[in-house]
Amino acid sequence: MTTNQRSADYSAWSREQLIERLIALEGPKLVKESRPSVSPASVIPVPPRKHNENQNTIPPPTNIIRPPSKEFNFSNHPKRKIALKFCYSGWEYGGLAYQTGPTQLPTVEAVLFEAFAKARLIDRDGGMEGCGWEKCGRTDKGVSAAGQVISLWLRSAVGSVEEEQGKGKGTEIGLVNPVEEGSTNQHQDSGVPGLSEEDFGTLDLSELGSPIAATTILQDSSSKSRHELDYVGILNRLLPPTIRILAWAPVAENFSARFSCKYRHYKYFFSSHLLDISAMREAATHLIGEHDFRNLCKVDAQKQITMFRRNILRADIEPVVDPSGNNDEAMFVFNLVGSAFLYHQVRHIMAILFLVGTGLEEPSLVTKLMNAFDGAENRDLAICETRLEVLDRKPEYQMADALPLMLWDCAYAEEDVKWRTGTLEPSAQDHNHDTDEHSRRCGLGTESNLYLQLHSIWNRSRIYNVLDGHFLRAAEAHHRPPTSPLPLITGTSLNDPSSLNYPLGGGTYKRVQKYVPVLTRNRLDTVEMINERWRNGKGSRKAEKRTFVFKTRISAVNRFEHFWRNDGRNKALKIHHALPHPPTLESEAKETIANLEA
Known part of the structure; x- marks a missing residue:
């Protein structure tokens, strides 16, 4: 049978x-x-x-x-410009900015770029320039961020939804559709690189947790609802737990994550150990307004900056709620809000505030350091007994530790950026009904595992905090806490102790045998001298290298054009690939081909 x-x-x-x-x-x-x-x-x-x-x-x-795998062609997919908000733990990385050379720790941008390329949201060969990558603010090694923002062009799945809503104004909101002759691919993108819905036959893969379910919801042909790729979900599955994508927003073509930002908000967390918080608050008030901060930053000679005036919108100190109820050494946060900041500006300001908090310096030191030219701080002459000294050169002092510093927020105009976490594109009808259902479908308030992940990390860190506290209690049974004259009471002087430890933030301290007031310390060179020394030294060598590379590229393009005209297309292309030239020459060669064929 x-x-x-x-x-x-x-x-x-x-x-x-x-x-x-x-x-x-x-x-x-x-x-x-x-x-x-x-x-x-x-x-x-x-x-x-x-x-x-x-x-x-x-x-x-x-x-x-099995059919052989096809090369992924980005020109067959629409693209759009978005802003992306994310957070990262700075102590795990060697800074935000991508570095061309080897680094001891990976950079945040390098890890992000790899995730974008792996998900085929951007073309790896085009690099950051190819997708218009732009960041809001640069953070250095060890500095964290809770609201960092980048803007870029990436692969999309919505087609021409915006054009239908805007009646042909799709390009104004940063969305481009591929225009290829003979292209009939109208299926919705699955979000899985290199695969479409057809590649899965008739098997139902829409169960919970599958990448198809997370990125695509099939719609009735009569429905106008369209779904974008799940940028938040796709990237968070590829990124390490120390980098989390929080939200995204469609933006206009002319949007810039850097220049469209209204203000940036930094937070610096510190303990009240050895500090007078009231004195620090008084010193912080002198920062508000537009001032010259050349003595409260590190001069970056490579950028050749000559204007150091920055506008500070807010500078205050607030207590941080401690769930453990320990008020002996309460935690505080220094809030600094401004339109733009200089290199290491926040950490230099915190170093001065720590000196003021210990009583080693007066709150008026902040104003004195900002008097970089005659009359710069005339409004605060009343706080000093004598006329302010002009400080055109920065005194030597060590900046605060990087660990407690965080870029908390990057603010944009509400009409420019509307954050979302979901995938559904709002239709024209939805805009007329501002309902909870519309917010939920567009991703505002959508339930996600992201909160649970971050809550788990925070809960685990609290365990480390409790354990470290018990280690300290165990040590107290055998070791007496050292005494310190800090913070000094107003009107008292230091009685020349054998050694002195004053805080630098993040649990670090500066140990000195004898404290030297900041204004009497050695002075660094002026900004003009630092910039000129760089131009004549490292800057000159970089300029020579750029000139050599430029001449090499021009020579290679000329040789390519010569072979094209005299030996034919195929031989010219073969010679082009054999030429030793920078990778950027590829685009120049393609442009030359287009001009020659025209």
Whole structure:
């Protein structure tokens, strides 16, 4: 009696084997439509799986025909410009900015770029310039961020939704559709690189947790609702836990994550140990307004900055709620809000505030350091007994530690950026009804595992905090806490102790035998001298290198054009690929080809 295979039990098959079986059944039909024959290399032998002969099951197929993988063509997909908000733990990285050379720790941008490229949201070969990558603010090694923002162009799945809503104004909001002759690919993007819905046959992959379910919701042909790729979900699955994507927003073509920012908000957390918080608050008030901060930053000679005036919108100190109830050494946060900041500006300001908090310096030191030229701080002359000294050169002092510093927020105009976390594109009808349902569908307030992930990390860090506190309590049974004259009471002087430790933030301290007031310390060179020394030294060498590279590129392009005109297209292209030239020459060669063919 012959067994009917269609009534057999497939329960013994794994998910992967089911998919392979469907590809084996439907694959040949797709292969025949795309190419005349299948090479033997495409036939993949699969070892038979052992099964119970008593069960009515079908053994897995022994040979599966798979179509060869196609090269991903970004020109076949629409793209759009978005802003992306994310957070990261600075102590795990060597800063935010991508570095061309080797670094001791990975940079945040390098890890982000790799995730974007792996998800095929951007073209790896185009680099950061190819996708218009732009960051709001640069953070240095060890500095964290809770609201960092970048803007860039990336792959999209919404098609021409914005154009339908804006009546042909799609380009104004940063969305571009591919225009290719003969292109009929209208299916919705699955979000999985290199695969479409057709590649999965008739198998239902929409179960919870699958990448298809997370990125695509199939819609009725009569429905106007469209779904964008799940940028938040896709990237968070590829990124380490120390970098989390929080939200995204469609933006206009002329939007700039850096120059469209209204203000940046930094937070610096510190303990009240050895500090007079009231004195620090008084000193912080002198920062508000537009001032010259050349003596409260590090001069970055490579940028050749000559204007150091920055506008501070807010500078205050607030207590941080301590769930443990320990008020002996309460935690505080210094809030600094401004339109723009200089290199290491926040950490230099905190170093001065720590000196003021210990009583080693007066709050008026902040104003004195900002008097970089005669009359710069005339408004605060009343706080000093004598006329302010002009400080055109920065005194030597060590800046505060990087660990407690965080870029808290980057603010934009509400009409420019509307953050979302979901995938549904709001339709024109939705804009007329500002309902909770509309907010939920567009991703505002959508439930996500992201909060649970961050809450878990925070909860675990609290355990470390409790453990460290108990280590300290255990040490107190055998070691007496050292005494310190800090903070000094107003009107008292330091009685020349054998050594003195004053805080630098993040649990670090500066140990000195004798404290020297800041205004009496050695002075660094003026800004003009620092910039000139760099121009004549390292800057000159960099300029020579750039000139050499530019001449090499021009020579290579000229040789390419010569071979094109005299030896034909094929030989010119072969010679072009053999030429030793920078990678950026590829785009120049393509441009030259277009001009020659025209």
